[in-house]
Amino acid sequence: MPDTVLRGVFWVLGSVVSVRRGTLVLGIIAGRVFTRSQRGAAAAAIAIVLAFRSLGEFGASRALERYDGDPRALAPAVMTVSVLSGAALAAVCFSGAAGLATLTGTPAAAPLIRVLALDRSEEHTSEL
Numbered sequence: 001m002p003d004t005v006l007r008g009v010f011w012v013l014g015s016v017v018s019v020r021r022g023t024l025v026l027g028i029i030a031g032r033v034f035t036r037s038q039r040g041a042a043a044a045a046i047a048i049v050l051a052f053r054s055l056g057e058f059g060a061s062r063a064l065e066r067y068d069g070d071p072r073a074l075a076p077a078v079m080t081v082s083v084l085s086g087a088a089l090a091a092v093c094f095s096g097a098a099g100l101a102t103l104t105g106t107p108a109a110a111p112l113i114r115v116l117a118l119d120r121s122e123e124h125t126s127e128l
Contacts, residue, residue, distance in 0.1 A: 012065075023050065044104040045112035052093050052117075093117035 030042045064071045064078055093100070097113035 019053075038108070041101075041106045041109035042112060044101065044106040045109040045116055048100050048104065048109075048113055049093065049116040052089050055089060090117050 026046065030046060031039070034042045064074060067074050094114050094117040097110045097117065098107070101107050101110040101113055
């Protein structure tokens with residue numbers, strides 16, 4: 001049992017580190033690509049997408065951590081729910097990009113929000 005727990009801890013740690021590293025790289029690239037006047041729109045877009053990512057962290061993958069039986073029996077259902085919820089969050093973020101950008105006072109961020117939203121559904125798959 002301790003080996004299984006230790007392996008699980010390393011998988012979760014690896015997932016968290018890779019997601020956070022991706023966020024850091026995204027911020028660095030955005031800082032280099034965008035001009036000073038565009039950085040506000042980029043920051044708003046990144047903040048909105050990170051808020052949607054936080055919603056996704058309450059996903060079905062947490063059920064595997066709490067499942068008492070063999071996690072392989074539950075994995076297909078968790079994968080299905082995770083991919084569908086990721087796709088739904090991506091669709092909401094993509095379709096509401098203009099409204100979200102206007103809400104933050106940066107209407108120019110809408111196209112960037114749409115581009116970043118396309119990555120949402122795949123991110124949930126990588127968490128598993």
